[in-house]
Amino acid sequence: MLPALTMGDPAGIGPELTAAAWTAQATPFVWLGDPALLRDRVPVRVVADAREALAAFATALPVLPLTLGAAVLPGQPDPANGAAVIESIALATKLALSGAVSGVVTNPISKHVLRQAGFPYPGHTEFLAALCDRPGEEVMMLASPRLRVVPVTVHVSLRQALATLDTARIVAVGRITAAALRRDFGIAAPRLAVAGLNPHAGENGLMGDEEGAIIVPAIEALRADGIDAFGPLPPDTMFTEAARARYDTALCMYHDQALIPLKTLDMASGVNATLGLPIVRTSPDHGTAFDIAGKGLADVSSLLAALRLAGEMGVHRRNFMQGEAS
Incomplete structure (x- = not known):
């Protein structure tokens, strides 16, 4: 089997990246999108199902065809194409759940554009969880050869992240992360480094009491489950090279606390992986890049x-x- 690659926003860099990925001939995949987007870039073969894709891949990019609602201009997204973008994600997930493909890899979407098309979810991750009947159980990991990070709170404002952060959520995310490291990454005894929330991890309460009140009880609960979780660690020192050697994944309290070090260290090789689902799902660690779409950059x-x-x-x-x- 091979993974299904979704179309993403057709006005972004997804189409040219898809063509480049096929040209590289590194990992076979089947693409779910409008064949017209790629015919001028690479040889395309429309296939009836994913089983035909592997045999076709060496000589042409295999495509399970979808039809866009409007003409595509690079860098100019159109909500009229939102339905096809959503259909591509839904079909890829259906194929993965049925076992027809080995997983789902998603090209970037524009949350703003899809919202105009009536898409009610904050992003890919929440939509995939709903399609898999696992709403609220999805966990976002950003992974690269140099660092893995998991934010406990994700696509909310910083103010809302601080208001909603609690012990139960940290424990739930920690359990899902440890289970995924064993199941999906082959790590028999995962080590979780847990970040503090405040400067210097609160400095024993001098700079905030969330560490003692919220984070330490979560670490104790995870350790009671047999998970090697430790911290809370000062966020400004836990991402040094020496510190990273002591853990398999950093459990962070909010979005930017996790993503800034990952993207600073290894943006090009960073991958977004969704944990806690019955399917494998990954995505490149960048957006639609409308500003450079169609420019070969x-x-x-x-x-x-x-x-x-x-x-x-x-x-x-x-x-x-x-x-x-x-």
């Missing part, structure tokens, strides 16, 4: 990394499930 590195990680996670998951069954 997009870097395919993150998409190639996302395709590669989806394949690796699929292998680890199959091995894990076989081990549990035996």
Whole structure:
């Protein structure tokens, strides 16, 4: 089997990245989108189902066809194409749930444009969780060869993140992360470094009491579950090279606390992986880049990394499930 790659916003860099990923011939995939977007870039073969895609991949990019609602101009997104963008994600998820593909890799979407098309979700992750009947159980990981991070609160304002952060949420995210590291990354005994919320991790309450009141009880609960969780660590020192060697994933309290170090250290190889779902899902760690769409400037590195990680996670998951069954 091979993963399904979604179309993403057709006015962004997704189409040119898809063509570049096929040209690289690094990881086979089947693309779910409008063939007209790619025919001028690479040879395309429309396939009836995902089973035909692997045999076709060496000579042409295999496509499960969808039809866009409006003509595409690079850099000029159109809500009229929102339905096809959403359909691509939904179809890829359906194929993964049925076992027809090994996982889902998503090209970037524009949340703002999809909202104009009636899309009610904050982003890919929440939509995928709903499609998998796991709303609220989704956990976002950003992964690269140099660092893995998981934010406990994600696509909310900083004010809302601080208001909603609690012990139960940290414990839930920690459990899902540890389980995914064992199942999808092949790490038998995961180590979770837990970030503090305040400067210097609160400095024993001098700079805030959230560490003692919220984070320490969560770490204790995770350790009671047999999870090697430790902290809370000062966020300004836990991402140094020496510190990173002591853990497998950093559990962070809010979005930017996690994503800034990851993107600073390894933006090109960063991959967004959704944990806690019955399917494998990855995505490149960048957006639609409307400003450079169609100009030949997009870097395919993150998409190639996302395709590669989806394949690796699929292998680890199959091995894990076989081990549990035996």
